[in-house]
Amino acid sequence: MPDGLTTYLDQFRMLIAQIGNALGYVRMIRSGGLHFVSNAIRFVPDLEDIPNFEELSKKEEMSSESIEAARILDEVVANLNQNFFDGTQYFQLLVQVFAKQLSEKKHVHLKAFYAILPPLTLNYLEYIMAAKDKLNKMNV
Incomplete structure (x- = not known):
């Protein structure tokens, strides 16, 4: 607001903006994270048929250091594979958590959230117009 006072609608608009941010x-x-994992996992030729390097190195009777390195490689590849495929599940997890919380009786007032959207949109437009006028007055 130009006079420095914020209304409840202004505060709600700021809260929605913070949640969005x-x-x-x-x-x-x-x-x-997905970008990093996808860059690292591109060196694994087949994600559906990943060999067990520890077993293969034992089968070839390699040194204990080589077997240990193969075991660590198995862990790294398994971790990359899991992170790559689990990467798309985070948003669904957020929806599940919020849906569970917001369906409780203490949040029943949020069922009418759609009713606040038109005044909230108008409030946002007024805020943007006031900010634009303020910038124009400063000759920016």
Whole structure:
């Protein structure tokens, strides 16, 4: 508001923006993680048929150091494989958690959330117009 007072609608708009920013941050971090994992897993030729390197090195009667290295390689490849395929599940997990919490009786008032969207949209437009006018007055 131009006079420095914030209404409940302004506070609600800011809360919605903060929630959106938090979700955007989570998505950005997850995208970075998936990017890293996909770059690392591209060296695994077949994700559906990953050999057990420890067993293969034991079968070839390699040294204990080679067997240990093969075991560690198995763990790394399994971890990459799990992270690669679990990477798309985070948003569904968030939806499940919030759906469970918001379906409780203490949040029954949120069933009418759709009713606040038109005034919230108008409030956002007024805020943007006021900010634009303020910038124009500063000759920016």
